[in-house]
Amino acid sequence: MILKPPAFGEGQRIGLFGGSFNPAHYGHYMVALFALKRLELDWVWWLVSPQNPLKDPSETGEYAARLASTRAVAKHPRFVVTDIEKQMGSRTTAQTLRGLRPLLPRAHFVWIMGADSFASLHRWHDWLEIPQTLPLAVLARPGFSLRALGGPAATRFAEAQVPTNQAPMLVTAKPPAWCFIPMPLRPESSTAIRRRARAEAT
Ligand SMILES: Nc1ncnc2c1ncn2[C@@H]1O[C@H](COP(=O)(O)OP(=O)(O)OP(=O)(O)O)[C@@H](O)[C@H]1O
Numbered sequence: 001m002i003l004k005p006p007a008f009g010e011g012q013r014i015g016l017f018g019g020s021f022n023p024a025h026y027g028h029y030m031v032a033l034f035a036l037k038r039l040e041l042d043w044v045w046w047l048v049s050p051q052n053p054l055k056d057p058s059e060t061g062e063y064a065a066r067l068a069s070t071r072a073v074a075k076h077p078r079f080v081v082t083d084i085e086k087q088m089g090s091r092t093t094a095q096t097l098r099g100l101r102p103l104l105p106r107a108h109f110v111w112i113m114g115a116d117s118f119a120s121l122h123r124w125h126d127w128l129e130i131p132q133t134l135p136l137a138v139l140a141r142p143g144f145s146l147r148a149l150g151g152p153a154a155t156r157f158a159e160a161q162v163p164t165n166q167a168p169m170l171v172t173a174k175p176p177a178w179c180f181i182p183m184p185l186r187p188e189s190s191t192a193i194r195r196r197a198r199a200e201a202t
């Protein structure tokens with residue numbers, strides 16, 4: 001199978017924003033926008049994940065619907081929504097990054113995640129491989145930022161923390177490197193949206 005990644009120019013600065021997006025919401029939009037601005041990126045690629053391996057498939061929903069929801073939310077000239085993980089048949093982020101390895105030297109990539117994701121990074125498959133492969137940008141999320149900053153990943157990679165005021169150099173930093181990016185906190189959550197939808201349907 002021929003992999004079709006989004007088009008990009010050599011040396012460009014690209015944020016990879018992985019998510020289940022079941023559904024995508026305005027919190028996701030603001031995370032991507034803040035990452036775009038604070039990290040001085042050229043593009044944010046929204047990677048719609050086929051299945052978060054830590055989530056039950058019943059929480060994940062149909063892929064086509066999540067892709068459509070992500071496309072509806074990610075409306076910005078610098079955002080690209082991609083099904084590249086589905087094309088690769090990837091089950092974990094480490095596997096995705098292995099699949100993207102031929103692209104990595106051609107541009108500057110950074111992984112974008114909310115503080116809740118960084119707080120649980122130590123539970124991801126082959127998790128140590130991820131910060132060793134590319135820099136990580138950790139965006140504030142209500143209730144999770146302190147936990148992320150004191151969590152196992154932050155502790156394991158304490159020496160690799162880039163100060164927030166140096167965020168624009170994160171994407172060209174040699175991994176491991178990670179940076180906490182404060183932003184106006186967004187209360188949206190896909191779980192809450194799904195719960196509301198279920199309640200309204202009954
Ligand atoms: N409100 C938010 N503030 C900051 N980061 C967020 C927010 N919502 C989601 N994210 C981040 O966006 C990425 C994709 O998240 P995801 O699609 O799981 O949304 P979610 O709202 O956390 O969904 P769920 O409740 O189903 O877990 C993750 O890195 C997550 O940390």
Ligand SMILES: O=C(O)c1ccc[n+]([C@@H]2O[C@H](COP(=O)([O-])O)[C@@H](O)[C@H]2O)c1
Nearest residue numbers: 018019020049052054092093094124125
């Ligand atoms: O690789 C893993 O083990 C792993 C575990 C949890 C989450 N992830 C990835 O983290 C991103 C956010 O997931 P989610 O479900 O919180 O939106 C998405 O790209 C997932 O594939 C990856």
